[in-house]
Amino acid sequence: PRRVVSALQPTGALHVGNYFGAVRRCVRLQRRGEPLVLFVADLHAHTAPQDPAELQRRSLETAAYLLASGVDAERGVLFLQSAVPAHARLCWLLACLATQARLAHLPQYRERAAGGDAPLGLLLYPVLQAADVLVYRATHVPVGADQLQHLQLTAQLVRTFHHRFGRLFPTPAPLLPDDGSDRIRSLRDPSKKMSKSDSDPKSRILLSDGDDLIRLKIQKAVTDFTPEVSFDPAARPGVSNLVTLHSLAADKLPEEALEEARGLSTAQYKRVVADALCGALRPVRERAQALLARPALLHELLRHGAARARALADPVYAEVAARAGLAPA
Ligand code: AQP
Numbered sequence: 001p002r003r004v005v006s007a008l009q010p011t012g013a014l015h016v017g018n019y020f021g022a023v024r025r026c027v028r029l030q031r032r033g034e035p036l037v038l039f040v041a042d043l044h045a046h047t048a049p050q051d052p053a054e055l056q057r058r059s060l061e062t063a064a065y066l067l068a069s070g071v072d073a074e075r076g077v078l079f080l081q082s083a084v085p086a087h088a089r090l091c092w093l094l095a096c097l098a099t100q101a102r103l104a105h106l107p108q109y110r111e112r113a114a115g116g117d118a119p120l121g122l123l124l125y126p127v128l129q130a131a132d133v134l135v136y137r138a139t140h141v142p143v144g145a146d147q148l149q150h151l152q153l154t155a156q157l158v159r160t161f162h163h164r165f166g167r168l169f170p171t172p173a174p175l176l177p178d179d180g181s182d183r184i185r186s187l188r189d190p191s192k193k194m195s196k197s198d199s200d201p202k203s204r205i206l207l208s209d210g211d212d213l214i215r216l217k218i219q220k221a222v223t224d225f226t227p228e229v230s231f232d233p234a235a236r237p238g239v240s241n242l243v244t245l246h247s248l249a250a251d252k253l254p255e256e257a258l259e260e261a262r263g264l265s266t267a268q269y270k271r272v273v274a275d276a277l278c279g280a281l282r283p284v285r286e287r288a289q290a291l292l293a294r295p296a297l298l299h300e301l302l303r304h305g306a307a308r309a310r311a312l313a314d315p316v317y318a319e320v321a322a323r324a325g326l327a328p329a
């Protein structure tokens with residue numbers, strides 16, 4: 001059977017890159033009938049220092065935005081990663097199958113560790129990601145292009161596991177988008193991706209931003225000095241990023257977005273883009289605010305989700321433990 005597994009880290013407020021690149025894709029897969037396991041990756045968040053109360057608040061907020069975006073927690077499974085111990089248990093065994101050299105070679109690690117004395121958790125991050133999907137015997141993982149190397153590591157860990165302990169896991173296949181949604185750029189420096197942790201809040205549009213703030217951030221977005229609008233991500237990353245955002249927000253093809261931009265200056269086009277974003281994000285924001293006003297309901301939903309996730313993951317881990325000569329948990 002097919003199973004799609006995905007996650008978001010509660011490392012900050014979600015931005016439109018997370019929304020179009022991850023959340024909305026999950027919602028659409030789920031609406032097409034794909035069985036979706038989706039969680040808030042609070043264990044992953046600890047690879048950077050976290051304030052405990054803030055982490056808890058962000059985790060709940062992230063869950064609220066996932067639900068507000070249309071994730072169906074009854075059809076799928078939605079929970080906090082740390083509530084399902086099998087992730088960390090499987091991670092340990094997989095870590096024993098991975099080599100330090102292989103992990104230290106991954107570009108994301110090299111970027112984030114930047115030659116410093118990084119926490120061990122940062123090195124193990126992609127191994128925990130492998131455990132996250134294998135513990136549900138995932139067949140498909142929605143990823144962005146920058147995650148492909150981590151999925152290759154997962155495939156390698158599956159091969160090593162099978163070699164030592166016999167066949168057990170499907171090799172999860174990547175689901176890559178073809179609408180540019182996996183590469184939304186920073187509004188202040190279009191050579192970088194939009195990111196939760198960028199020090200400049202104007203570099204990203206948050207799902208919690210109101211219409212005025214969305215308009216202001218788009219108006220201040222860095223473009224270039226060519227007056228008309230065109231789509232050329234290599235030569236004109238800033239303007240092209242606006243076209244991508246417009247097409248995603250208005251659910252149009254980039255060509256259709258460009259058609260609307262014809263004859264407009266960049267400044268005029270920015271108003272069109274901002275309108276489209278306001279229209280797409282307003283209902284999500286309003287639903288999230290309504291959910292966040294009911295924390296007890298959210299906690300209950302997540303508790304229920306975690307119980308269902310454990311019912312899926314525990315038997316898989318029990319089989320892993322049996323194969324590896326470990327106690328069943
Ligand atoms: N700029 C982006 N464009 C499209 N998709 C993006 N994603 C992240 N940034 C963009 C996707 O959102 C999901 C969230 O994954 P994560 O919570 O693990 O965060 P991340 O990938 O590390 O990226 P962030 O949001 O910028 O967080 P920080 O700053 O903490 O690293 C993933 O599916 C990712 O592809």
